[in-house]
Amino acid sequence: MLAAVARTGDHVRRNRAVWDRWAAEYAGPGLLNWASAEPAWGIWQIPEARAGVLPADLAGRDSIELGCGTGYVSAWLARRGARPVGLDNSSAQLATARQLQDRFGLRFPLIHASAEQAPLADAAFDLAISEYGASIWCDPYAWIPEAARLLRPGGQLIFLVNSPLLMLAVPDEDDQPATERLLRPYFGMHRFEWPDDESVEFHLGHGEMIRLLRRSGLEVEDLLELQPEPDATTRYPYVTLEWARRWPCEEVWKARAVTRRCVRRAGGGAGAGW
Numbered sequence: 001m002l003a004a005v006a007r008t009g010d011h012v013r014r015n016r017a018v019w020d021r022w023a024a025e026y027a028g029p030g031l032l033n034w035a036s037a038e039p040a041w042g043i044w045q046i047p048e049a050r051a052g053v054l055p056a057d058l059a060g061r062d063s064i065e066l067g068c069g070t071g072y073v074s075a076w077l078a079r080r081g082a083r084p085v086g087l088d089n090s091s092a093q094l095a096t097a098r099q100l101q102d103r104f105g106l107r108f109p110l111i112h113a114s115a116e117q118a119p120l121a122d123a124a125f126d127l128a129i130s131e132y133g134a135s136i137w138c139d140p141y142a143w144i145p146e147a148a149r150l151l152r153p154g155g156q157l158i159f160l161v162n163s164p165l166l167m168l169a170v171p172d173e174d175d176q177p178a179t180e181r182l183l184r185p186y187f188g189m190h191r192f193e194w195p196d197d198e199s200v201e202f203h204l205g206h207g208e209m210i211r212l213l214r215r216s217g218l219e220v221e222d223l224l225e226l227q228p229e230p231d232a233t234t235r236y237p238y239v240t241l242e243w244a245r246r247w248p249c250e251e252v253w254k255a256r257a258v259t260r261r262c263v264r265r266a267g268g269g270a271g272a273g274w
């Protein structure tokens, strides 16, 4: 069983440095996503109409995007009537988000902070969302309780991540796609570091994720396992279309803040009761 204790490690600082360096590469894709009227999710750009990630009615909803990067998810939410706030750990990513806000004439607050310790009031949002943001770059034992703290009772947490299956099958080398062999253990899955860069990612198995969500006061509503269309393309080298058509490489969790709140901050521990 995974020792479910959030480490106040160096990952926030390391990921900030990495994302400040990578930000320039993400400006172009960010622009394309800002320009797109229809949301398209993940590395295969699966259209919202097929993926069904967003709630039907966003009008007047307060949303927080945790790890907003260039801010296009929040832009999509704003165009659907929500009142978004974007939060990110990288000043360079937020600089791109601000430029894109100016370019598209669509402004919403942007906060420079770690999603593991958001400088925001309790119960201030109806929706917390993350597409490959806090959802993979923050320690889940820290950011999920923090997201739960930010939600009003009845509010929703929606986040997109790599599937655990992909994380077992993807080689250490940066440019190599996932294999048909499991390369690392499922049990104990938590922190991932790669030989080619300084970044730190986090991924949990499904049972551990369900227990963490429930301990944080969130009831699981859905787990969407995304399958790309037969003609989909991606700019990322770590998974082929053939692989992703056979096994889910991305998934979307949906969970709702229950009325009776029992929010634990980092360090709740495996087996801590809800």
Ligand SMILES: C[S@@+](CC[C@H](N)C(=O)[O-])C[C@H]1O[C@@H](n2cnc3c(N)ncnc32)[C@H](O)[C@@H]1O
Residues within 6 Å of the ligand: 012, 015, 016, 019, 026, 030, 066, 067, 068, 069, 070, 071, 072, 073, 087, 088, 089, 090, 093, 113, 114, 115, 116, 131, 132, 133, 134, 137, 138
């Ligand atoms: C792949 S981007 C995802 C954001 C958005 N979907 C996009 O593509 O622009 C990952 C983002 O997570 C942010 N991030 C990493 N660690 C974070 C943390 N501790 N708190 C908030 N954001 C973080 C990075 O700075 C980066 O902007």
